[in-house]
Amino acid sequence: MNTDGAPGTVAVLAGAERARFLQRCRAIVGDAGVLTAGADCAPFLTDWRGRFTGLALAVLRPASTTEVAELVKLCVQFRVPIVPQGGRTGLVLGSVPDASGAAVVLSLARLNRIRRVDPVNRAMTVDAGCILHDVQQAAAASGCLFPLSLAAEGSCSIGGNLSTNAGGTAVLRYGNARELCLGLEVVTAQGDVWDGLRALRKDNTGYDLRDLFIGAEGTLGIITGAVLKLFPRPKGALTALVALDSPAAAATLLLLAQDACGAALTGFELMSHYCLDLVHQHFPALARPIERACPYYVLLEVSSSESDAHAGQLIEQTLAAALSDHACHDAVVASSLAQAKGLWDLREHIPLAQARQGKNIKHDISLPVSTIASFIAATDAALARQFPGCQVVCFGHLGDGNLHYNVAAPAGQSDERFLDQQDAINAIVYAGVEQYQGSISAEHGIGALKREALTHHKSAIELALMRSIKTALDPLNLMNPGKVL
Template sequence: MTQPTFIELCKKLIGSDHVITDPAKMLPFVTDYRKRFTGKALAAVFPGHTRQVADVVKLCKLHKVPIVPQSGNTGLVLGSVPDESGKAIVLSLKRMNRIREIDANNNTMTVEAGCILDHVHTAAGQANLMFPLTLASSGSCMIGGNLGANAGGTSVLRYGTARDLCLGLEVVTADGDVWNGLYKLRKNNTGYDLRDLFIGSEGTLGIITAAVLKLFPRPKAQQTAFAAVKSPEDALKLLSLAQRFCGDSLTAFELISRYSLELVTRHFPEILSPLPFTYPWYVLLELSDAESDEHAARQFEKLLEHAIEEGVISDAAIAQTLGQSRTMWQLRENISAAQSKEGKNIKHDIAVPTSLFGEFIETADRLLEQYFPGCRMVTFGHLGDGSLHYNVAAPKGVSDESFLTHQAEINRIVYDCVNQFKGVISAEHGLGALKHVENASYKSGSENRLMKTLKKALDPDNLMNPGKVLP
């Protein structure tokens, strides 16, 4: 009697309609978000609940089939797509999109990994609460991927990363066991912190299937301002003043270069800047106030008046309407889209200590100009938490293709500089398959050994998202 194939067994476990093997239909699940790479897979499978995920994992373990967990597939480092071998399955969590519980008295929400971030925002708002993780991809990214990559976003300054916004997890391990760690507790000293182990592991240690998220009271008012500064050092002085004047009300503090803004208004002319582009750097600030619009406006006015008197800022504008606030945020959120329209560039998602931001930018800019004269820098990031998008575009007149042949050299200059300033080469996008080899070269031997020991202990067969995070 002929034994059923692996694919036939998958179909039996979760239903034929939820197992795709047609390469054309699998294309969206094996192609990365930026459309730079397309891998191959045995199948894309879509379990509907945690038990089905566990059953599929057990089947994969039995047949030695690698698994690439996938949520919204909005990652930027090839962490959620398979390689070109065609040996793995893509395990999509998109069907697991239920909000299991909102506990308003405990300020928590329990959600499945396939919940789209915008839907979480909406559900929290309906309970008159807020989930503060804010990303440009919030209409398509999912909670499982947010946690798998420990996403940051624009509100890290006040609320922290995805790790800080999660209390408990449900995880399917590499053995197909289900760890129910959906604790709704702020304090839990009962052993190793398994939650933090899986968050940020990019699906290489287990598959996050559900999470308990922290909720917060909705602010009564939000105010946005745009300020011009002469240098990143002046932006740091403004950050210090803003924290002194506004305290925890300061929820966003974004540093943006003039060239980044010029790209946005060039390719999206309907987005108007509140200030003329006559200064080299700009800062986008946001306050979330628990009292009123008037109180928030007074805080901003006092802060900006003091900053102008001290010579920290050169000009400033406070949004007077919701529309003006949205326009300010559109300037920030459309930088990546404008870069794509302008042409290809070499992207870096790095972090250095906030106090060294200015010195890092000055040093790295000088080195790149020395080796690649005329290269154009698209620099912007979350100054409040020390993370920076530091992107390098070709000089005028040089083709993208010619410039991209120097990617390895440019990465080395940037990453060596990051290392010099005690930073890391990935702040919020993760390592995936793009950065894992370079990352290992900047880690100490003991750190690399510890990570490999954890991987071997939790995934001895190396079936959980192989080729990601670790070389």
């Protein structure tokens, strides 16, 4: 992304040409579907964390796949870059325009229909602009489960989830967004509509085009619809919070839980003591279920196809094994839905507590589970040596190796001064990621924020192959330019 106002190879439309372009846009989506006034466009131009605000020629709000396709064809004709946008909850500047003002933002918010629910085939077809929570509710109304679950599920959209290959808290059992998608509908960079909305578990007919667009962050085309996998709703579920000495003890507990519970283990979240301290500082009404302070905690969830009693037996077996193995100090098992929600509230409020505490430098990384404890110990120590007093907010989906390893300013240091050190802090964290054979992005994507870092953590061959795909599918580089590559 160009954040210095330079339009790159695309000129900003001006004068009569701009007027003609906007007039043609209004002919496609109506006056209400084209926003140009500053106040109307403002919500679409700033990223979720409030760290960057771009400019746009206009915000376009189509209401159908046909309208999306016609708008893309028009943008190709006028050589106008397109920034596809879903729920605007991304963290890597992937869905906001740059500072040039050359691009249009194409919001998919009005594509919000649940097209079909097929409980017999365990599938549902939805528009890309559907809010994740609404999809979950539609699945539940048909007696099924759509298991993707994120802190932002009340505002993030399915198109955004797929474009970033979102993860969430249930990846351990159900997989990330890629595994939860059977088919796609995509508007290509030329304005053609690829109808790949096939609800098939097996379709071995050549290249898997679906997987090209999932995780591509809108750089290859615009996802307008999807067929999603549904699952049977569990008949019982229990949640427990376990106090531990270290991440190594958490890894031991994970193995014990997997041995005892198998596929019934649906959630396994790691949280440092500092994370929960932040939550209780900023949300004092939330319960403190374990009074004894321990360095780390694990929130684990077991779902049963039989009953709550069966889920309880599995958790009891896990905790008994952990206590005999000295892998944990204390544990609390929720005895009601309200108590379970209270435990999950602690986990879900960590990002909110961070935001209230001040700016922080976020890292969404993944590592082999076997190396996470070593990574945390080595990287914590390296940061403490170079940035004395900095606070590490360490939490994440330990079951699938995804760690949110965020660094906050020392007490008394301004956010501005701390953020000036972002490159040096990133270098330490990413060096650890590379040493332990991990990835610099687990579930948030690359966007513009990590584009430069990607060049240092992907091989020349990988980058060349990615550029070849981008050039083949989007030769004019109009699809979300400046993101990923």
